[in-house]
Amino acid sequence: MILLESFLTDNLVQFWNFTGFANCEWPNLIMICVGLFFIYLAIKHDFEPMLLVPIGFGILIGNIPFQPGNEIGIYEEGSVLNILYQGVRQGWYPPLIFLGIGAMTDFSSLLANPKLMLVGAAAQFGIFGAYMIALWLGFMPDQAGAIAIIGGADGPTAIFLSGKLAPNLMGAIAVCAYSYMALVPVIQPPVMRLLTTEKERKIRMKPARKVSQNEKILFPIFGLILTCFFVPSGLPLLGMLFFGNLLRESGVTTRLAKTASNAMTDMVTIVLGMTVGASTQASEFLTKETIFIFFLGFCAFVIATCSGVLFVKLFNLILPKEQKLNPLIGNAGVSAVPMAARISNDQGLKADPGNYLLMHAMGPNVAGVIGSAVAAGVLLGFLG
Amino acid sequence: MNTKRILLSVALVALAVFTSVAQGRKDLRFNEVMTVNDSSYIDTNGHRAAWVEIFNRSYGTVGMEQMFIANKEVVKPESDPRKPKDYLNEYAVKHPDVLYEIPRGDRDTKVAPRTHIVFYADGNTAAGALHLSYALDPSHENTLYLYDVNGDLVDKVTIPANIPANQTWALKVDGKSELTDNQEDKTAWSMRDGTDKSAVTPGKFNTTDLNDNIEKFHKHDPSGIIITLCAVAIVFLALLLLFILFYIFGKLNTMGSNDKTEAEPALAKIADTPASSAGADDEVMAAICFALYQHLNAHDQESGVLTFRRDNNTAWSAKSSLMRALPERR
Known part of the structure; x- marks a missing residue:
């Protein structure tokens, strides 16, 4: 009887030591609250639910306390989560997402008015402004480059670059990039209103011309050749982006384009979001660097918005009157597609209820995707 | 069509997962070994003993519990039906002088990202989980094997015989060695004699792996x-x-x-096309969906998605016009 009691007690104690309750520390609880907050923002306030739900739940998964050694944690070699996480670590998921983005993006608005490409380039100042601030805060150049790419407002690019330049900061950078992308409707409008006059916000832009099928087919081919000859290091992202777009525009690979833009993108988004969330284990996430990263990410978004809007205002000085651009489309130079373009449209409608800017803003918006991938390639070329 | 898409996607993911397994490398590496220690590193009990340093070259914490460190290759006989892990478990119990199984439940055996862990080869397991169950023989060549929890070989190192006291056999660059057909790369290793240029570094990096580009930018473009x-x-x-x-x-x-x-504005042309006609452009559909989403916040179950179905049926074929609608379960 005593033997049985002792046996039971020993096993219960051993079981207790395996439970999350016994292994729990307060940083785990903080991170679980962060995960719950992300899920709340996504479900209740509709903030980028496709991203914040997987990331939020991933944070819960990554911060359930456990005793290591049973191949269950994301950092334990051979565990299921670890195998899925290799897609982030080795940088497979971001190019696959870019394939989907290429397959679902219509570049017509950009091709109809190609000068909007320069607006997309101007918004990349956000990346390099944040780079300088990060250096000033004491980060090494490679870490500063990885953090600064948050200013491109492009999650896959941020994951790709941070995986190469500063893998130890990747979790914080990815969560920061996606969080701020969700908060674009909160961050950008005040900056846009501050930098524009009422009169500028009411500028009506000329309707876009019709873009021929030939132009749409040539764009991904020449886009790849031109950009990647400059920055071969951006090839994984730019190559897949333009390849996806060719699948879409060629007209003969509709089935592949649909798969790339729907089923495949959805699947990769699920595993990418979940594993990025799970990689934010409290011990590696709750650090002073993370606070700096969130601060720098905010600076990067504000600088990118300012530079986009101010560049359009500057550009207007040399454009003929009938070709003037509405500065409200400048914010869309960050590549948060299509959220940033929607914000341009909303702000335009607030100033003038008949002024629909959406299609005009999509030009710099998709140019921003190319611009941020090129910027990532440049940083990788310099610092990799 | 949906089945084809799903099959294609599953094939892609399977390919990615299989590739990951094929490319998978265990991230722990033997990094530095001292066989005779009389005035060097002191363990937590105040004793000096031979030591074996292992480096976690990954960017995640690795738990070493239930991994094995052996001083002789342990191969499961083909006739033995057990899993390699079970065979090694039993072998470690029967031959502690050859194989040491790292015990569970000791936090010291967790290795933080890009850091080192030092085991003492003193045969004194009672002193803690970091003490191997055997000692090294400095007068002979020693070969150490690291097995993972499944019994798969992770790393191997052969330490030359008669290394002078307080000198080590160490990787030239931390963690930079690979097994090829279970054979180590001997060129990745060198002697460290304890001088300033070749310091003995238990628990620390052997060399600082500097990226020239980064150093250059750090120096010239602060x-x-x-x-x-x-x-x-x-x-x-x-x-x-x-x-x-x-x-x-x-x-x-x-x-x-x-x-x-x-050459005329595309929007003007599109606006002339009746939205309800069978040939209406997708752009018009998108514009209508967007307007509905913006002003009525109309969407499907998922926010941001609004399905707009074309109805090409006539009154003869349209299900909505049929007299007998299917009953709806509520």
């Missing part, structure tokens, strides 16, 4: 202005060339088109 100007110029140049090219294409396209309506 504020980041040079890299910023260069990078912005490159981004602008790339997109400027694209702009020029497609500006020319656009002009050629407009000039070459015989159909004048082609």
Whole structure:
């Protein structure tokens, strides 16, 4: 009887030591609250639910306390989560997402008015402004480059670059990039209103011309050749982006384009979001660097918005009157597609209820995707 | 069509997962070994013993519980039906002088990312989980094997015989060695004699692996202005060339088109197309969906998705016009 009691007690104690309750520390609880907050923002306030739900739940998964050694944690070699996480670590998921983005993006608005490409380039100042601030805060150049790419407002690019330049900061950078992308409707409008006059916000832009099928087919081919000859290091992202777009525009690979833009993108988004969330284990996430990263990410978004809007205002000085651009489309130079373009449209409608800017803003918006991938390639070329 | 898409996607993911397994490398590496220690590293109990340093070259914490460190290759006989892990478990119990199984439940055996763990080869397991169950023989060549929890070989190192006291056999660059057909790369290792240029570094990096580019930028461009100007110029140049090219294409396209309506604003043309007609453009559908989403916040179950189905049926075929609608379960 005593033997049985002792046996039971020993096993219960051993079981207790395996439970999350016994292994729990307060940083785990903080991170679980962060995960719950992300899920709340996504479900209740509709903030980028496709991203914040997987990331939020991933944070819960990554911060359930456990005793290591049973191949269950994301950092334990051979565990299921670890195998899925290799897609982030080795940088497979971001190019696959870019394939989907290429397959679902219509570049017509950009091709109809190609000068909007320069607006997309101007918004990349956000990346390099944040780079300088990060250096000033004491980060090494490679870490500063990885953090600064948050200013491109492009999650896959941020994951790709941070995986190469500063893998130890990747979790914080990815969560920061996606969080701020969700908060674009909160961050950008005040900056846009501050930098524009009422009169500028009411500028009506000329309707876009019709873009021929030939132009749409040539764009991904020449886009790849031109950009990647400059920055071969951006090839994984730019190559897949333009390849996806060719699948879409060629007209003969509709089935592949649909798969790339729907089923495949959805699947990769699920595993990418979940594993990025799970990689934010409290011990590696709750650090002073993370606070700096969130601060720098905010600076990067504000600088990118300012530079986009101010560049359009500057550009207007040399454009003929009938070709003037509405500065409200400048914010869309960050590549948060299509959220940033929607914000341009909303702000335009607030100033003038008949002024629909959406299609005009999509030009710099998709140019921003190319611009941020090129910027990532440049940083990788310099610092990799 | 859906089945084909799903099969294609599953095939892609399976390919990615299999590739990961094929490319998978265990991230722990033997990093530095001292066989005779009489005035060097002291363990937590105040004793000096031979030691074996292992480096976690990954960016995640690795738990070493239930892994094995052996001083002789332990191969499961083919006739033994057990899993390699079970065989090694039993072997470690029967032959502690050969194989040491790292016990569970000791936090010291967790190795933080890019850090080192030091085991003492003193045969005194009672002193803690970091003490191997055997000692090294400095007068002979010693070969150490690291097995993972499944019994798979992770790393191997052969330490030469008669290494002088307080000197080590160490990797030239931390964690930089690979097994090829279970054979170690001996060129990755060298002797460290304890001098300033070749210091003995238990628990620390053997060498600081510097990235020349980063050091160069850190030294010559501390504020980041040079890299910023260069990078912005490159981004602008790339997109400027694209702009020029497609500006020319656009002009050629407009000039070459015989159909004048082609050059007219696309939106005006689209606006003339009745949205309800069977041939209406997708753009019109998208615009209607967007307007509904913006003003009525109408969407499907998922926010941001609004399905717009074309109804090409006539009154003869349209299900909505049929007399007998299917009953709806509520």
